[in-house]
Structure formats: structure tokens, C-alpha cells
Amino acid sequence: GAVVSQHPSRVICKSGTSVKIECRSLDFQATTMFWYRQFPKKSLMLMATSNEGSKATYEQGVEKDKFLINHASLTLSTLTVTSAHPEDSSFYICSAAEASGRFYGYTFGSGTRLTVV
Amino acid sequence: GNSVTQMEGPVTLSEEAFLTINCTYTATGYPSLFWYVQYPGEGLQLLLKATKADDKGSNKGFEATYRKETTSFHLEKGSVQVSDSAVYFCALQDSNYQLIWGAGTKLIIKP
Numbered sequence: 001g002a003v004v005s006q007h008p009s010r011v012i013c014k015s016g017t018s019v020k021i022e023c024r025s026l027d028f029q030a031t032t033m034f035w036y037r038q039f040p041k042k043s044l045m046l047m048a049t050s051n052e053g054s055k056a057t058y059e060q061g062v063e064k065d066k067f068l069i070n071h072a073s074l075t076l077s078t079l080t081v082t083s084a085h086p087e088d089s090s091f092y093i094c095s096a097a098e099a100s101g102r103f104y105g106y107t108f109g110s111g112t113r114l115t116v117v
Numbered sequence: 118g119n120s121v122t123q124m125e126g127p128v129t130l131s132e133e134a135f136l137t138i139n140c141t142y143t144a145t146g147y148p149s150l151f152w153y154v155q156y157p158g159e160g161l162q163l164l165l166k167a168t169k170a171d172d173k174g175s176n177k178g179f180e181a182t183y184r185k186e187t188t189s190f191h192l193e194k195g196s197v198q199v200s201d202s203a204v205y206f207c208a209l210q211d212s213n214y215q216l217i218w219g220a221g222t223k224l225i226i227k228p
Contacts, residue, residue, distance in 0.1 A: 034216075044161075044206070044218045093161060108153075108161040108163075111161075
């Protein structure tokens with residue numbers, strides 16, 4: 001079946017530095033990728049939707065200058081947390097929809113646990 | 118707008134007990150409905166899905182039926198195992214193919 005590889009699975013960084021998270025679709029073309037954030041004891045929060053070759057669409061309240069999303073190819077999307085602060089510590093998950101856009105294409109990455117110290 | 122409500126956790130059961138996790142939704146049109154599971158330290162996995170009214174999704178002994186009349190998609194399993202301990206998320210897919218999530222229900226199964 002469809003596989004999405006998300007890397008790294010865990011990262012610890014110092015406050016003020018930037019961290020890049022990669023999300024790759026391994027055996028299908030993902031025209032749309034979604035980035036989620038999960039707060040402790042809370043549900044997933046959609047951060048942004050990225051379409052290959054165009055600017056990401058951010059949800060209300062998500063700082064686009066802080067959470068940079070790039071979707072340069074049909075198999076790769078990246079989320080860069082810039083100037084990270086401890087409050088950015090969270091679990092970030094990507095999901096990818098295959099070209100047809102139907103739900104059959106939804107596949108989730110394994111998530112990235114970001115800890116900012 | 119669209120929304121998903123699921124029962125609060127944690128839900129604690131003994132092994133081999135019957136499981137029900139309630140999920141109700143509010144949506145315009147005819148959304149697709151999903152249950153996702155997140156095992157400790159892992160990402161989300163699709164557990165089962167249903168695309169239209171009266172459909173029953175099933176996987177790994179879990180079942181859920183799409184009930185349009187009650188706008189529900191309750192997750193059930195006849196006999197739970199310790200390995201079923203996880204967080205379960207109910208979700209619907211809206212007309213833009215985005216997923217609307219419930220808050221998640223933590224399930225704890227004791228031996």
C-alpha cells in the first residue's frame with residue numbers, strides 16, 4: 001500500500017534554531033499534503049495544506065513565517081520550524097493525498113516529536 | 118460547520134471486554150467517515166472507513182457502521198486485547214477532502 005516516510009522521528013533543538021521536517025510519499029504521487037500538529041491530550045490540528053508547485057494554505061492562527069512549508073515535488077513536502085521556541089514543542093504529522101484527491105490516498109507519516117530546549 | 122464529537126477518555130477495560138467508543142458528527146452533505154488509531158509513540162494509522170450511509174467498516178476485529186439517521190459512527194469490538202491500547206480518533210472528510218477530527222479517546226486495556 002501507499003507509504004509516507006516522515007523524517008526525523010524525534011528531534012531536540014535549542015531555542016532560536018530552525019528545524020526541518022521532511023515528508024515523502026514513497027510509491028505514489030502526492031499532489032496535496034497536509035501538516036498537522038498534535039497537542040498533548042488534544043486532537044490533531046491542521047496547520048496547512050500544501051499543493052505541489054504552489055504556496056501552502058495556512059489555517060487561521062498559524063504563522064506562515066514561522067512554519068515554512070515547501071512542496072517542491074510530487075513526492076516531497078517539508079515543514080521548517082524557524083526560530084523555534086519551547087512552545088513549539090509538539091508532535092507534527094504529515095499526510096499525503098494521491099493525485100486523485102480521493103480519501104483512498106490519505107496516508108500518514110509516522111510523526112515527528114519536536115522538543116525545543 | 119462540520120464537526121466531530123467523540124466520547125472523552127480514558128476508557129479503561131479488562132481484556133476480553135466489549136468495547137464501544139461513541140462518535141457523532143455534524144456535516145452538510147454526505148461525508149466519508151473514518152476511525153484512525155495511534156499506538157504509543159507512533160503516527161496515525163487508518164483503522165477503518167465508511168463512505169456512505171449504512172456502510173460498515175471493519176478491520177482487526179473493530180467495526181463501525183455509518184448511521185445517517187443518528188449521525189453516528191460508533192467504534193465497536195467484541196473482545197479487546199492489551200495490544201488494542203491506543204488513542205482512537207474519529208474523523209470525517211469534508212467536501213474539500215480535508216479531515217475534521219474528533220478529540221481522540223485513549224483506550225487502556227488491563228490484563
